[in-house]
Amino acid sequence: MPKLGMEPIRKAALVNATIVEIGRSGSLDVTVGQIARRAGMSTALAHHYFGSKEALFLAAMRHVLSLYGAEVRGALGVSAGPAQRLNAILRASFSPANFRADVVGAWLNFYVLAQTVPEARRLLNIYQRRLRSNLMDCLHSLAGTRAGAIADGLGALIDGVYLREALAAKPSDGAAAVQLVLAYLNAELSQGAANAG
Amino acid sequence: MPKLGMEPIRKAALVNATIVEIGRSGSLDVTVGQIARRAGMSTALAHHYFGSKEALFLAAMRHVLSLYGAEVRGALGVSAGPAQRLNAILRASFSPANFRADVVGAWLNFYVLAQTVPEARRLLNIYQRRLRSNLMDCLHSLAGTRAGAIADGLGALIDGVYLREALAAKPSDGAAAVQLVLAYLNAELSQGAANAG
DNA sequence: TTTTTTGTTGATTGACGAGTCAATAAACTT
């Protein structure tokens, strides 16, 4: 009994199921069958809506990245001043929605996907550039010419914390992650102040 | 014409070929056939010596980790004083032998392997613990009670730089990587000094 | 010299999985 207008619902279900399955299994070797089953439909239907497994993976990546982007934008919207804005970016990066076992697992595997699939690489590059530019906006007034180097360090550190989280036995602790990155940031900033003074 | 004593030679060739193939293709989806061909033998022989693909992957991981470990030990052997020893660890981490496109690609995929294969996870945990303990030895005298936090940050930052390298378009620049991590380290240390003074 | 051990591979098996197809059914259009 085909209800019309299923397409967006089915697609959303498949995208979610993809993230969950990749995260759960910790690998890109999930079958379309597994994903479709978790999303409550047949493999044929998954192919009907996405055409290929790769397209489904890319849609899942876009979804994760856009959720992250939205959360950062939301946090920035209510923050004034560079220091608070930096804080907002970090809190968004390690928010409960993003810093969750399955999402982190998916993230790691998206890095692997980017090794093979140009479009996946493009998406990750966009994410990295946007993060960098957000950081730079704040750092310019706080660290002057050292803003670029600090932004690079922060970006790598955030990714590294994610990577280690993917391997960690313990449950995620976003607050601790924010603290770790903030410690780095404060160290860099106070060193700049020391040099300037 | 079977020359005797081939086992270690064949095994070494297979391990190298595994690292190269995983790095080159950027994925664990390399076939035993590809690896065996690159190592100059048949698939059957690869199975004969390693028994399974998984065992071959694990051997490749052990090899990468042991090369890294040896390089760190070598560098530490000729370094005196905590600051120089920290420097040695970082230089070894980003040495031309380790910080190379295919090795970095393999490293990334070993993280993925660790999601599924307990033995792979164990090996990575050993690497992380050894790195941390090496860093702590140096940091204890330089940063006192903050040594633990700084070691965690350094570990995550090193992994993050590796991760970003796996995505980078440009050729590896180990010197730049060392500089970036050193900047972090100096910032943390000088902040400690500032706080102390 | 016979036997055993080591090295080596082509061919085969068996499983699995992506993507296609044909068919069914309900809803909208004309």
Added chain:
DNA sequence: AAGTTTATTGACTCGTCAATCAACAAAAAA
């Protein structure tokens, strides 16, 4: 009412790949 579009799936094709096997060759041991 007839035709079209959307939703849905079971069954199938086709390819791939890990792992096994049977066989052969040469060295070492007996």
